[in-house]
Amino acid sequence: MKLFSKVLISCALLGSLVPVALAADNRNMGKDIGHVFLVSAEPAAKAVEVVKAAAKDLVLKGDAKCTVCHDESDSPKVLSISQTRHGVNADGRTPTCTSCHGESIAHLGHKGSSKPPKPDHMFGKNSATPVAERNQACLSCHSKDSKRHLWTGSAHQTNDVACTSCHQVHTNHDKVRDKRTQPEVCYTCHKEQRAQENRISHHPVGEGKVACSDCHNAHGSAGPKLLKKNTLNETCFTCHAEKRGPFLWEHQPVSEDCSNCHTPHGSNISPLLKSRAPFLCSECHNGPHNSKVPVAANAAGIQGGITATTATNPSESYTGRGCQNCHSMVHGSNHPAGALLHR
Amino acid sequence: MKKQIIASIAFVMVTGLFGTAHAAINEDAAKSQAKKNDCFKCHAVDKTKKGPSYKKIAIKYKGKADAEATLIKQITTGPKIKMEDGTEENHKIIETKDQSEIKNLVGWILSL
Numbered sequence: 194m195k196l197f198s199k200v201l202i203s204c205a206l207l208g209s210l211v212p213v214a215l216a217a218d219n220r221n222m223g224k225d226i227g228h229v230f231l232v233s234a235e236p237a238a239k240a241v242e243v244v245k246a247a248a249k250d251l252v253l254k255g256d257a258k259c260t261v262c263h264d265e266s267d268s269p270k271v272l273s274i275s276q277t278r279h280g281v282n283a284d285g286r287t288p289t290c291t292s293c294h295g296e297s298i299a300h301l302g303h304k305g306s307s308k309p310p311k312p313d314h315m316f317g318k319n320s321a322t323p324v325a326e327r328n329q330a331c332l333s334c335h336s337k338d339s340k341r342h343l344w345t346g347s348a349h350q351t352n353d354v355a356c357t358s359c360h361q362v363h364t365n366h367d368k369v370r371d372k373r374t375q376p377e378v379c380y381t382c383h384k385e386q387r388a389q390e391n392r393i394s395h396h397p398v399g400e401g402k403v404a405c406s407d408c409h410n411a412h413g414s415a416g417p418k419l420l421k422k423n424t425l426n427e428t429c430f431t432c433h434a435e436k437r438g439p440f441l442w443e444h445q446p447v448s449e450d451c452s453n454c455h456t457p458h459g460s461n462i463s464p465l466l467k468s469r470a471p472f473l474c475s476e477c478h479n480g481p482h483n484s485k486v487p488v489a490a491n492a493a494g495i496q497g498g499i500t501a502t503t504a505t506n507p508s509e510s511y512t513g514r515g516c517q518n519c520h521s522m523v524h525g526s527n528h529p530a531g532a533l534l535h536r
Numbered sequence: 537m538k539k540q541i542i543a544s545i546a547f548v549m550v551t552g553l554f555g556t557a558h559a560a561i562n563e564d565a566a567k568s569q570a571k572k573n574d575c576f577k578c579h580a581v582d583k584t585k586k587g588p589s590y591k592k593i594a595i596k597y598k599g600k601a602d603a604e605a606t607l608i609k610q611i612t613t614g615p616k617i618k619m620e621d622g623t624e625e626n627h628k629i630i631e632t633k634d635q636s637e638i639k640n641l642v643g644w645i646l647s648l
Contacts, residue, residue, distance in 0.1 A: 266580035267571075306614045306628040308574075 252280055253289040258301055260290075276365035286334065293330040293362075316357040324355045331356040340412055347413030359411065372404040379405045389459035394466075396457070407432075408457070426451055440525030442532050446477065447524050474516045566644030569637055573630050578619070581648060586619045594648040607642040 251260040252275040263271050274280045281287050291297065295313025303309035314322045314330055328350075335341050344350050359369045359378050368374040376398050380387035389395070396403045405411075408428050409419045422428040429451045430437040438448065446453040454473060455465045462469050468476070517523055522534040530536065570576055578587040588596075597603035609615075614629040630638060 261585065262577040264580065264583075264585070266583065266585075267574075267576040304623075304625040306626045 252282075253287065254282060255289045255291070258290075259294075271363055273365055274363045277362070277367075279362060288334070292333075316355070316362075324353045327355045327357060340410060343410075343413030343415060345413070348419055349411055350413065372406075373401040375404045375406060379411075386458045389456070392459035393461050394463040395459035396465075436524045438525050440527055441529070442522075442526040442534060444523055444525050444534060470516045478516075561643045561647055562640055563644055565637070566641045569630075569632065569641045573632075574628065578628075584620055586621065587617075588620065590645045591648045594646050597646060603646055604639065604642050607645060608638055611642070612638065 250257045297312035299310045300312045361367050369378040390398050410421045416423045420428045520534045528536045582591045611630045614626045617627045618624050
């Protein structure tokens with residue numbers, strides 16, 4: 194019992210020490226500490242040295258006024274610009290911070306404990322800088338090359354899309370410039386195309402072999418839907434050259450517009466078809482299958498492989514289920530007897 | 537046996553008290569707090585910017601009893617300070633009012 198009392202007394206003593214220590218801390222808070230970081234004891238020359246040392250550019254020419262605060266300890270991502278083409282100092286065209294963000298006098302001159310005003314041009318999602326102004330920072334250099342000179346008036350420009358909506362400048366991996374990650378950037382807005390690309394028949398976009406920019410020029414084009422070429426067919430023929438022709442026997446809708454039959458982003462009917470044969474074909478070929486009028490001089494005879502002895506009017510439900518079983522050269526034929534696109 | 541149990545309980549109570557008084561520093565939370573309050577605009581861990589490096593501050597206050605209280609006052613009252621380049625301005629006041637967060641931040645600085 195004696196031991197118990199001793200232990201209790203010890204606890205009480207130790208417990209009382211903690212508040213005493215805390216109280217001591219609180220008393221210390223009353224001291225004047227305005228001198229804490231004073232460096233006035235240092236010679237003036239040393240202060241000048243410090244200023245000079247701090248004024249060194251970290252990445253870009255003349256970036257010291259920004260990187261004195263925004264250095265690797267504050268925002269390392271900002272300095273990643275050194276790993277991009279915008280950080281190549283040997284190139285005379287390389288901009289500096291203020292080339293894009295503006296001179297930002299108010300931001301640079303700010304003193305005190307309040308939040309400094311924002312730089313003149315900010316490019317984040319919630320930036321107050323108008324999109325046109327933001328884009329002008331990029332276009333001041335990037336408007337003259339052939340890929341971007343049609344930006345003005347393009348669908349993206351007229352819909353107030355900013356360059357930085359898709360591009361990241363302060364990173365060595367700009368997602369939209371990487372074939373594998375680019376589609377995810379485009380799908381952020383183009384959600385319908387994301388769904389279509391997940392259908393059974395699709396261009397190998399998800400597989401990383403085709404990117405949106407293989408067909409589209411997001412910076413503006415003379416073609417429809419921001420296609421890289423002037424027409425849809427011209428764009429498709431870039432890869433599908435065997436469909437280009439010229440053919441001895443053309444299938445007119447093919448030469449006119451691939452999208453008469455195909456949908457570009459994905460379909461559950463292979464190969465990227467808008468509808469299934471024979472319904473797709475019968476959208477145009479809605480007459481009797483055994484037309485008596487030959488399509489050409491060397492195409493006389495009853496169609497469908499049915500001779501007069503079996504039938505003069507072959508059943509459409511019999512012969513029309515798989516049009517391409519016979520009309521295999523649906524994109525056009527160069528065979529002298531290929532008028533019906535059989536061979 | 538009874539005595540041993542009582543002694544063990546007392547030991548746990550005592551160590552518990554000390555444990556509360558010297559809680560472990562959460563470095564990530566401290567850095568996050570510093571980042572959130574733009575501390576790194578003027579300070580770095582081991583580099584002199586507009587303000588002294590945190591390591592320099594830690595060395596300055598090493599072994600001083602009032603170190604924590606001094607730094608807490610510095611970041612909560614915003615006194616006028618002279619910066620490394622000789623200019624003067626008010627120190628930024630930390631946004632959080634949570635004493636445990638403030639103590640954690642100061643504790644981290646002093647631990648460097």
